[in-house]
Amino acid sequence: MQVEIHGHRGARGLRPENTLPGMVHALELGVHAIELDVALTADRQLVLTHDLTVSAVTSADTVPATPGDPAFPYVGKPIRSLSMTQLRTLDVGVRHPRSANDRFARTQVPVPGTRMPTLGSVLALVGAYGADDVRLNVELKSDPTRPDLSGDPLEFTERVVAELDRHGRLDGSAILSFDWRVLRVAEDLVPARYALVEKPTLRPEWLGLDHHADFGGDIAAAAASVGATTLSPDRVLVDEHLMAQAGSAGLPVAVWTVNDAEEASRMIDLGVRAIVTDYPDVLRELWAARGLPLPEPVAALRPTPA
Numbered sequence: 001m002q003v004e005i006h007g008h009r010g011a012r013g014l015r016p017e018n019t020l021p022g023m024v025h026a027l028e029l030g031v032h033a034i035e036l037d038v039a040l041t042a043d044r045q046l047v048l049t050h051d052l053t054v055s056a057v058t059s060a061d062t063v064p065a066t067p068g069d070p071a072f073p074y075v076g077k078p079i080r081s082l083s084m085t086q087l088r089t090l091d092v093g094v095r096h097p098r099s100a101n102d103r104f105a106r107t108q109v110p111v112p113g114t115r116m117p118t119l120g121s122v123l124a125l126v127g128a129y130g131a132d133d134v135r136l137n138v139e140l141k142s143d144p145t146r147p148d149l150s151g152d153p154l155e156f157t158e159r160v161v162a163e164l165d166r167h168g169r170l171d172g173s174a175i176l177s178f179d180w181r182v183l184r185v186a187e188d189l190v191p192a193r194y195a196l197v198e199k200p201t202l203r204p205e206w207l208g209l210d211h212h213a214d215f216g217g218d219i220a221a222a223a224a225s226v227g228a229t230t231l232s233p234d235r236v237l238v239d240e241h242l243m244a245q246a247g248s249a250g251l252p253v254a255v256w257t258v259n260d261a262e263e264a265s266r267m268i269d270l271g272v273r274a275i276v277t278d279y280p281d282v283l284r285e286l287w288a289a290r291g292l293p294l295p296e297p298v299a300a301l302r303p304t305p306a
Helices: 020-029 103-107 119-129 153-166 180-186 219-225 240-249 261-270 280-290
Strands: 004-007 033-040 046-048 135-140 173-177 192-197 230-233 274-277
Touching: 004 280, 020 033, 020 119, 020 280, 033 119, 033 153, 046 119, 046 153, 119 135, 119 153, 135 153, 135 192, 153 173, 153 180, 173 180, 180 192, 192 219, 219 230, 219 240, 230 240, 261 274, 261 280, 274 280
Parallel strands: 004 033, 004 274, 033 135, 135 173, 173 192, 192 230
Antiparallel strands: 033 046
16 A cells, blocks of 8 residues: 655655745655645735745745835734735744754755745746655645635635646545535535644634534544545544544545654554655655655756765
8 A cells, every 4th residue: 555755845844834945845856745724815816825924934024025015024914914015024944942942943954045936936836846656635724613714715716726636636635624614615626625623613614514514523423524535633543443434434644743754654554545754755755664655755956966
């Protein structure tokens, strides 16, 4: 059985998350898929960001987009209240940890001056690399409990699908979301749809189910009922019971986010089909040690020094 390595937010442990340098690093290391997060801006652009408000950890203000812009500074403001021009002034290439225990601040190579990319620019980059075999797992950041921050899931999903289609990537991509309304919209539009699951959002209002629905603790059956093709749970939820549920529902399991080789090995033994990681280099070493097929690194676009 092939088990896939998925680079989380590119390769968050090694390069700034949700950035073009992060995507490039994951491609050149070699992964089966790259996971990335998108949100809608005020001018309806699809921008890479994990947070629905501009994060002070991953972003830093530089200058206002226009002199005297009343929205400046932008850090802490909702993404959907800012234009792409405003968001492009942010430096997202240096991590600003809130504590000394931030692992990524220690392992992530900073790339100062990096700007927040659009989904289109990532698709163009992957196309330029000829990385047709690397799947793009696009997570739509949508919070049904905060429509003021995330907007209409129908419009959002259709815009993402249209951008994937424009780049000829519908068959080489997957739609992911904790907001299962997105999966319902995408059911007839994209072949691959991942139902994201974590303890805090295991509630009907998040899962796109009737508010009075009782899915009886069968997460996988509930995911299948909204059109998911893969169950993608937080690692703390994965055990033999969940794997049995997924098997009964006919859903492969892609677990996130696993950064330890020992835990990754346990997940493989449980039968997961994919592991999402911030450290694709660590998982590649494990794959080699276990004799698992490794994804081919994508050749660099620029010549490397001899």
